Amino acid sequence: MHRVLGDRRAVLLLLGPALLVYSLIMLVPTLWSLGYSFTSGNTIDGFTGNGLDNFHRLFTDPDVRHALWFTAKYAVAVTVGQVVAGYLLALLYVFFLKKASALIRTLVFFPVVLPTVAVGLLFKNLFQVGPQTGPVNSLLNAVGIESIDFFGSSGHAFWVLIGMDIWRSMGFYAVLLFAGLVDIPDEVLESARLDGAAGLRLIRHIVLPMSFPVLMSSLIFSINGTLKAFDSIIALTNGGPGNSTSPLTLYMFQTSFTYGDYGYGSTIALLLTIVCLLVTLVVFRVSRRDLTKD
Amino acid sequence: MNTDSSAARKKGRLAALTASTAALALFTAACGGTGGGSASAPKNFSYLTVNENSTVKTALGTLSKGRCADEHKALPLKVESVPQSGLDQKLQLLAGQDALPVQFAAGNAPALTEQLYKSGKIADLEKELDKLGVLDRVEPAAISTIKALYGGKMQVLPYEYNIEGIFYNKKIFAENGIEVPGTWSELTAAAARLEAKGTQPFSASGQLGWPLTRLISGYLYRSLGPDALQDVKDGKAKLTDPAYVKAARQVADLGKKGYFGKGVGSIDYDTSFNQFLTGKAAMLYMGSWALTNIADPKQNTVGADNIGFMPFPAVTGGKGSVDQYPSNVGLGITLGKNTDAKTGDWVTCIAENYGSTALKDQGSISGFKTSTDVKDANEVTGQVRKTISDSKQNVLWFEALFSTKATTVSQTNAAGLVSGSMSPKQFMQTVQDALSSK
Numbered sequence: 024m025h026r027v028l029g030d031r032r033a034v035l036l037l038l039g040p041a042l043l044v045y046s047l048i049m050l051v052p053t054l055w056s057l058g059y060s061f062t063s064g065n066t067i068d069g070f071t072g073n074g075l076d077n078f079h080r081l082f083t084d085p086d087v088r089h090a091l092w093f094t095a096k097y098a099v100a101v102t103v104g105q106v107v108a109g110y111l112l113a114l115l116y117v118f119f120l121k122k123a124s125a126l127i128r129t130l131v132f133f134p135v136v137l138p139t140v141a142v143g144l145l146f147k148n149l150f151q152v153g154p155q156t157g158p159v160n161s162l163l164n165a166v167g168i169e170s171i172d173f174f175g176s177s178g179h180a181f182w183v184l185i186g187m188d189i190w191r192s193m194g195f196y197a198v199l200l201f202a203g204l205v206d207i208p209d210e211v212l213e214s215a216r217l218d219g220a221a222g223l224r225l226i227r228h229i230v231l232p233m234s235f236p237v238l239m240s241s242l243i244f245s246i247n248g249t250l251k252a253f254d255s256i257i258a259l260t261n262g263g264p265g266n267s268t269s270p271l272t273l274y275m276f277q278t279s280f281t282y283g284d285y286g287y288g289s290t291i292a293l294l295l296t297i298v299c300l301l302v303t304l305v306v307f308r309v310s311r312r313d314l315t316k317d
Numbered sequence: 318m319n320t321d322s323s324a325a326r327k328k329g330r331l332a333a334l335t336a337s338t339a340a341l342a343l344f345t346a347a348c349g350g351t352g353g354g355s356a357s358a359p360k361n362f363s364y365l366t367v368n369e370n371s372t373v374k375t376a377l378g379t380l381s382k383g384r385c386a387d388e389h390k391a392l393p394l395k396v397e398s399v400p401q402s403g404l405d406q407k408l409q410l411l412a413g414q415d416a417l418p419v420q421f422a423a424g425n426a427p428a429l430t431e432q433l434y435k436s437g438k439i440a441d442l443e444k445e446l447d448k449l450g451v452l453d454r455v456e457p458a459a460i461s462t463i464k465a466l467y468g469g470k471m472q473v474l475p476y477e478y479n480i481e482g483i484f485y486n487k488k489i490f491a492e493n494g495i496e497v498p499g500t501w502s503e504l505t506a507a508a509a510r511l512e513a514k515g516t517q518p519f520s521a522s523g524q525l526g527w528p529l530t531r532l533i534s535g536y537l538y539r540s541l542g543p544d545a546l547q548d549v550k551d552g553k554a555k556l557t558d559p560a561y562v563k564a565a566r567q568v569a570d571l572g573k574k575g576y577f578g579k580g581v582g583s584i585d586y587d588t589s590f591n592q593f594l595t596g597k598a599a600m601l602y603m604g605s606w607a608l609t610n611i612a613d614p615k616q617n618t619v620g621a622d623n624i625g626f627m628p629f630p631a632v633t634g635g636k637g638s639v640d641q642y643p644s645n646v647g648l649g650i651t652l653g654k655n656t657d658a659k660t661g662d663w664v665t666c667i668a669e670n671y672g673s674t675a676l677k678d679q680g681s682i683s684g685f686k687t688s689t690d691v692k693d694a695n696e697v698t699g700q701v702r703k704t705i706s707d708s709k710q711n712v713l714w715f716e717a718l719f720s721t722k723a724t725t726v727s728q729t730n731a732a733g734l735v736s737g738s739m740s741p742k743q744f745m746q747t748v749q750d751a752l753s754s755k
Contacts, residue, residue, distance in 0.1 A: 154579075154584065170579060282725070
């Protein structure tokens, strides 16, 4: 084995095809897109170089600032919601429902397999105000509160979106974290209990530190997914009302494909890539800290 | 040993060569487009349209089975529909791959159509129709409307020739003692009376946005005259000027008073029609393409005889007049550069027969002359046809002269304007900013 891996040509032969395919489908388009950010134009008009104009525009464009702020708000709210709800569900599965958790796990996981568009339509109908009053507004009316146009104001639309995305994916994080929790050896939990740790103390001092790596993985998964959220927003609000629920991804898509400005769209894509990289680096750095040594 | 190592080296080279060839094949496949570029002759009379417009595809379907059956046999009609909101993206992608269909809806804004025309993706239709000897089958008024919209060139076919105005429910008006409003203040008074009696005055799709922004341009044309939006394009005026903001305020006030019903931002095109045609709303601002829906008894449960048409009302003291109708040719449908003798036969057949077929079967008025005398399907169709022939001067719609970005910004924010989440000043400022941006 050592002889094979010591041979450069063998290594090249083994890695080469995979590296080539990866380069063609990942690196080449990324670099290609980077190249576009120094141009203006589109596939209809053709492309012309415009130096750093797109980058200058990026820093002065109020729509980018708005989309970046929305992306950050959305990512933080959904990530916290998904991971916290997922962790609480996982704790419920492991410590309360125990072996009887299979049915609940399946039910909670169910929205994960539903198509996003279907979930979007479901929530649209749940919260609709007209032409028919949806169940949520009917409930509000029943307790004497006037109907709310949830998709007519940015504040309400934002929270419906957050609620939908947390509901849609908490089952996935619950299963992921459940796998982490069942890995904690029973002996450790048993000895902690014998030492008098129970309830929140057991979770704070034993369960949380021991499930920390999987919690971090969930966090990275979640934050990267939410920073690039697109389909659920298109399905529920289409970025509206106006552009109030429009994240960077949607603004990039509209700039490139609706307004036909591929160059500037690529510049926005670059900004999104940098944001994702920075956030991942920060999460990695934080995760290196060993909680048990505090 | 040497022989072994040489054989292994050969095998290694072979494997590397195979991998490189495979990668090259992948790369070529990925970058080579669809292969359906414009160079080859079309295999179908392909037509890309939007889900929201069924008139043209239905009429073409009828023609393919009847008067254009031979053309259909030689080059089968193949229709593909996409949601209107996704049309521009689809066109951008297809144009980039040189894979535009033979005939297609050419974008939500004339700006995109002009872009396609300038880059040589669209045929000069005046020249093409002239070459085919059927240019005289097109109404001159339709040609002049197209030229006004599309930079002086005939870039689209007049599958529809529409004027816009307000359709109203005659029965609801009569029951509430309302005369057809002649001025904006009479219109708002009528709306107030209807609202007080529990009838929703207007039905409009806030999801699409344009049925709301059309009211702004209507008010602008009546108050400032037919050049109101040309002045904005030419830089002589701004949407943030007080007279322009006033128009937005008038429309916002209608929303503030609840005249569009609840959740206008979530109302889609079909629902807005349904509300009006089932008698749940008294008025609908729409183009004359609505005659198709009005003539369909499955959709129109109040009956075609109960529907009336009125021009956008006058604004007291304004410079415009009620006989200046917003006109258009509906969704701009055009022909790509990729035409041959068979597509020419199709276009000839369409030019000769489309006008009569669309009017007879669907009550839809097009810019193609009718080849036979067609009796109007109902009173309102006759009224609209007469209005079109009597019309002396036409105006355009709110976003007609805007860029694609400003069009999107205007239409996506219109619901916010009438629901009160955006002030009239903010709305006009946002659209003006989009107009001024690159």
